[in-house]
Amino acid sequence: MTQAFSTTSDNTLVEAAPAKINLYLHVTGRREDGYHLLDSLVVFAQAGDVLRYVPGPEPLHLKLTGRFGETLGESAAGPDNLVMKAAAALATVGDGTGVQGGCLVLEKNLPVASGIGGGSADAAAALRLLDRAWGINAGQQTLLTLAERLGADVPVCVLGHAIRMEGIGEVLSPVPALPECGMVLVNCGQAVSTPEVFRRRQGAFANRATIPAGWPDVQALIAFLQEQTNSLEDPACDVCPVVSKVLADIAGQDDCLLSRMSGSGATCFGLFPTAESARQAAERLADAHDAWWVWGGGLK
Ligand SMILES: C[C@](O)(CO)[C@H](O)COP(=O)(O)OP(=O)(O)OC[C@H]1O[C@@H](n2ccc(N)nc2=O)[C@H](O)[C@@H]1O
Numbered sequence: 001m002t003q004a005f006s007t008t009s010d011n012t013l014v015e016a017a018p019a020k021i022n023l024y025l026h027v028t029g030r031r032e033d034g035y036h037l038l039d040s041l042v043v044f045a046q047a048g049d050v051l052r053y054v055p056g057p058e059p060l061h062l063k064l065t066g067r068f069g070e071t072l073g074e075s076a077a078g079p080d081n082l083v084m085k086a087a088a089a090l091a092t093v094g095d096g097t098g099v100q101g102g103c104l105v106l107e108k109n110l111p112v113a114s115g116i117g118g119g120s121a122d123a124a125a126a127l128r129l130l131d132r133a134w135g136i137n138a139g140q141q142t143l144l145t146l147a148e149r150l151g152a153d154v155p156v157c158v159l160g161h162a163i164r165m166e167g168i169g170e171v172l173s174p175v176p177a178l179p180e181c182g183m184v185l186v187n188c189g190q191a192v193s194t195p196e197v198f199r200r201r202q203g204a205f206a207n208r209a210t211i212p213a214g215w216p217d218v219q220a221l222i223a224f225l226q227e228q229t230n231s232l233e234d235p236a237c238d239v240c241p242v243v244s245k246v247l248a249d250i251a252g253q254d255d256c257l258l259s260r261m262s263g264s265g266a267t268c269f270g271l272f273p274t275a276e277s278a279r280q281a282a283e284r285l286a287d288a289h290d291a292w293w294v295w296g297g298g299l300k
């Protein structure tokens, strides 16, 4: 696994929880239990939450900081937080001898319920961090099995690199290396419920994409993506009509190559030729829209 994992001078363990972006998302079918079958090219941005851990004798507890720590609410630092659920799941692996208490601090930089997998990224970061800190060394397959039980997006976040996601999120396969490009992320501030967006989806199911052997440059990637879609964009626009404006505003930026919604929304992304051109577009969008969360930079 290639995640950032470091220790600060005061022994705090640190793990990045990068935002997940669905470059395309095809809903290809529906299982009998109501879950939807997907085909998606998933990438990770340099934007993300940060999880820190200071081991200690007190029972394991969670504190929330960052711009969206309050949005999630103080009560959300309890056992229902996906970080605490991940910790509880991991503590059941092995003989439990290394499991410790202490304080987890989640710096919540990503908007909540926004289609970029913030909670899933946090859960995955907790699995990776505590697996190391507690000396469990569960191995990738066990972490992926735990991840599946925590949420459809958690397995992909455990791996944390560009990948194709199928099934309901548990079938992961490699993709060609992505060309260099930049990304803008924009969220209008309205939380969007994933189950509600899936419920509102109508019409025929989409096809499984044909992924080529490679994307030699960003133009090739864009040409491929223009043939694909996000099947959840229309239902998300029904729930949150401002998504259409966000998409148009991103598309209207100089150098924007493609704008699309991620996941079940409402966050939308733009692809740009470079991280620098994406940062410049993000600055312009942020200047024009005080209330929006805007980020620009590179992919992981
Ligand atoms: C839309 C995506 O963001 C694409 O990456 C994910 O599939 C959603 O992943 P997630 O938020 O981790 O989803 P979960 O927390 O597992 O599921 C929330 C709800 O979304 C719906 N859901 C989710 C995933 C899926 N493949 N089919 C679904 O129908 C179900 O109603 C489920 O009860």
Ligand SMILES: Nc1ncnc2c1ncn2[C@@H]1O[C@H](COP(=O)(O)OP(=O)(O)OP(=O)(O)O)[C@@H](O)[C@H]1O
Binding pocket: 072, 080, 081, 082, 083, 111, 112, 113, 114, 115, 116, 117, 118, 119, 120, 122, 123, 153, 192, 194, 263, 264, 265
């Ligand atoms: N650590 C967490 N961060 C964010 N949300 C969390 C967390 N733990 C639990 N939740 C709950 O999970 C719900 C979904 O949040 P999340 O930010 O992961 O959604 P999302 O970005 O739409 O995810 P996805 O793209 O996987 O659908 C929230 O409404 C929140 O109540």
